[in-house]
Amino acid sequence: MKSAVETLNPTRVRLTVEVPFEELKDSLDAAYKKINQQVTVKGFRKGKIPARVIDQRFGRGAVLEEAVNDALPKFYTEAVNEAEINPLGQPEVDITELKDGETLNFTAEVDIRPTIEIPDYSGIEVTVDAVEVTDEDIEKSVEQLRERFASTNPVERAAADGDVVTIDLEAKVDGEVLPDGVANGVSYTIGSGELLDGIDEAVTGLEAGGEATFTSQLKGGSAEGKDAEVTVKVTGVSARELPELDDDFAQLASEFDTLDELKADSRKRLENMKQYDQATQAQERVLEKLLELVEVPVPEKLLEDEINTRKHNLEHHQLGQMGLTLDKYLEIQGKSAEEFDAETKEQAVKGIKTQFVLDELVNKEKLNVNQEELTEHLMRRAASSGMSPDQFAQAVVEGNQVPMLVGEVARGKALAVVVESAKVTDTNGELVDLEDDEDEAETAEAAAAGDDAADDENTAKNEA
Structure with missing residues (x-):
C-alpha cells in the first residue's frame, strides 16, 4: 500500500x-x-x-x-x-x-489536531479576590443556621412580613376558574417570593378568615403566562420565632458547647470556601492568560459538532429536568436566539482551544495519570452528578468514557503546572500560595474541563 x-x-x-x-x-x-x-x-x-x-x-x-x-x-x-x-x-x-x-x-x-507551539508561560501574572471573612459574614452564616431552627406558633392578629400563613387560592382567567387553578391549605412565608407576584401585598394585613383579590401573571399550569384574577383566603396566621443566640442554641444546632465555638467554626468554614473560590478563580484566570499566548486554529467540523452537542445537552438534559423549553429559557435570561448562538459558539471555541493546549502541555511535560488519581477524580465526578461511585463507574465503562476521564485528570495536572509557575496576587497585593492539595487538583480539573464536565455527567447519567 x-x-x-x-x-x-x-x-x-x-x-x-x-x-x-x-x-x-x-x-x-x-x-x-x-x-x-x-x-x-x-x-x-x-x-x-x-x-x-x-x-x-x-x-x-x-x-x-x-x-x-x-x-x-x-x-x-x-x-x-x-x-x-x-x-x-x-x-x-x-x-x-x-x-x-x-x-x-x-x-x-x-x-x-493542529500543531501547537507552547510558548514560555512562566511570566503569567493574575490577580484574584482576597480571602476576607468579616464579622458580618459570620453573623449572616449563624443567622441562616438560626432560621433553620425557627419554630412557628399560631397568632390572633393580622399577618405581617415573615409570618407563615395558611391560604386557599382560586385563579380565574376571563372569569372562568381554571381546572388547575384551585389550591387549599397552602403554607406560605410572606416575603419569600415563592408563590405568585402580588401575593405578599394581598395577604399582609389580613387576619384568619380575611380574603383579598389581586391580578398576577401565572408562572405555570394550563394558563401559563396569562394574567389571572386570584382570590386568596387566609385560614391561619403563624409567627416564626427564632431561638435565642446563646450556648443552648449552639448545642442544639451543632456539635459545639458554646456560641463562640460555633462562630469560630463558621469563620473557618467560610475561609475554606473563599480559599476554594480563590483557587478556582486563579485557575480560570491563568487559563485565560495561557490561551491568549497560544495561536490555536479550530477545525470547522469539530466546532460545529461541539456547538450542536452543547445545545442538545442544554435543551434536552439541563432544561428538560427543569421543565423548561429553550425559548422559555431565553425569555427568562433576556437573550435573543442570536445572542445565545454567539455565546454558545464562543464557549465551544474556548473549550476546544483549552483541550488542545492542555493536551499539548501533557505531552510536553510528559504527565501521566495513575490509578489513584483516576479513582479520586471518578469519586468527585460521581458526587457532583448525584450518582453513587459504582453507578458512575459502570456508566463510564459502558459508555467507553474512561479515556475521557483520564484526559480530564491529565489536563487538570497540566493546568496545575502552569498555575504553579504563575505569579498570583490578591486584590490586597499579597502573593497567593496555592498549595498542592486535593482541592487544588479538583479546581484544576474543573477549570481544565470547563462546562464540558457537566455535559459529560449528563451523558453518564443517560448511559446509566
Whole structure:
C-alpha cells in the first residue's frame, strides 16, 4: 500500500491511498463467505456456493463492494499511522478508482489536531479576590443556621412580613376558574417570593378568615403566562420565632458547647470556601492568560459538532429536568436566539482551544495519570452528578468514557503546572500560595474541563 498526505489547512488533510489488489484477498474471501451465508442457490448447499456461481448470479460488483467496505477502515488506519497524524472525527472517503484484479485507489479527508507551539508561560501574572471573612459574614452564616431552627406558633392578629400563613387560592382567567387553578391549605412565608407576584401585598394585613383579590401573571399550569384574577383566603396566621443566640442554641444546632465555638467554626468554614473560590478563580484566570499566548486554529467540523452537542445537552438534559423549553429559557435570561448562538459558539471555541493546549502541555511535560488519581477524580465526578461511585463507574465503562476521564485528570495536572509557575496576587497585593492539595487538583480539573464536565455527567447519567 502507498499513501501520501496533503495539508489542506492547519486543521484538515487529504490522504491519497493506493492499494494493490492482492491486498484485498482476505476481504474478498470474507465477502464471498458472508454472501454464501445470506443467499441460497438451487443445487448447492447453503454456504457451499462456488465463487464463480456467486459472481454469475449476484454480480462481481456486489462482492467487490462488500470487500472494499470491509477493507477500507484497515487501509485508512494504516495510512493515518504512516502519515503520523491525529485525526478528529470520521473521514470523508471517496473511492477514486477500483479496477478488478488491479488496484483500489481512494482519498480520505479528515480534520486533525493542529500543531501547537507552547510558548514560555512562566511570566503569567493574575490577580484574584482576597480571602476576607468579616464579622458580618459570620453573623449572616449563624443567622441562616438560626432560621433553620425557627419554630412557628399560631397568632390572633393580622399577618405581617415573615409570618407563615395558611391560604386557599382560586385563579380565574376571563372569569372562568381554571381546572388547575384551585389550591387549599397552602403554607406560605410572606416575603419569600415563592408563590405568585402580588401575593405578599394581598395577604399582609389580613387576619384568619380575611380574603383579598389581586391580578398576577401565572408562572405555570394550563394558563401559563396569562394574567389571572386570584382570590386568596387566609385560614391561619403563624409567627416564626427564632431561638435565642446563646450556648443552648449552639448545642442544639451543632456539635459545639458554646456560641463562640460555633462562630469560630463558621469563620473557618467560610475561609475554606473563599480559599476554594480563590483557587478556582486563579485557575480560570491563568487559563485565560495561557490561551491568549497560544495561536490555536479550530477545525470547522469539530466546532460545529461541539456547538450542536452543547445545545442538545442544554435543551434536552439541563432544561428538560427543569421543565423548561429553550425559548422559555431565553425569555427568562433576556437573550435573543442570536445572542445565545454567539455565546454558545464562543464557549465551544474556548473549550476546544483549552483541550488542545492542555493536551499539548501533557505531552510536553510528559504527565501521566495513575490509578489513584483516576479513582479520586471518578469519586468527585460521581458526587457532583448525584450518582453513587459504582453507578458512575459502570456508566463510564459502558459508555467507553474512561479515556475521557483520564484526559480530564491529565489536563487538570497540566493546568496545575502552569498555575504553579504563575505569579498570583490578591486584590490586597499579597502573593497567593496555592498549595498542592486535593482541592487544588479538583479546581484544576474543573477549570481544565470547563462546562464540558457537566455535559459529560449528563451523558453518564443517560448511559446509566
